[in-house]
Amino acid sequence: MQANLEQFVNREQEVDEIALLDVEFHMAISHACGNPLIPLIMDPLFSMLPKVKTLIVTHLKKIKKDNAVYDHQ
Numbered sequence: 001m002q003a004n005l006e007q008f009v010n011r012e013q014e015v016d017e018i019a020l021l022d023v024e025f026h027m028a029i030s031h032a033c034g035n036p037l038i039p040l041i042m043d044p045l046f047s048m049l050p051k052v053k054t055l056i057v058t059h060l061k062k063i064k065k066d067n068a069v070y071d072h073q
Contacts, residue, residue: 015054018053019051019054020050022049022053026046027046030042030046
């Protein structure tokens with residue numbers, strides 16, 4: 001998770017790469033919680049998240065308001 005967060009903080013990536021990093025971060029959390037049901041529940045949601053997250057990141061860049069790094073720490 002730490003390596004993922006460090007890449008996320010960099011913010012040098014394209015929007016779709018940022019979205020994928022976000023999904024990977026949240027997948028790591030779901031697997032780290034120790035409950036095998038959580039990843040089973042969350043994986044279908046995570047499969048949709050990159051497309052939605054790309055739209056969100058694009059919008060936030062346009063309005064120049066992005067607290068994602070702060071929110072993930």
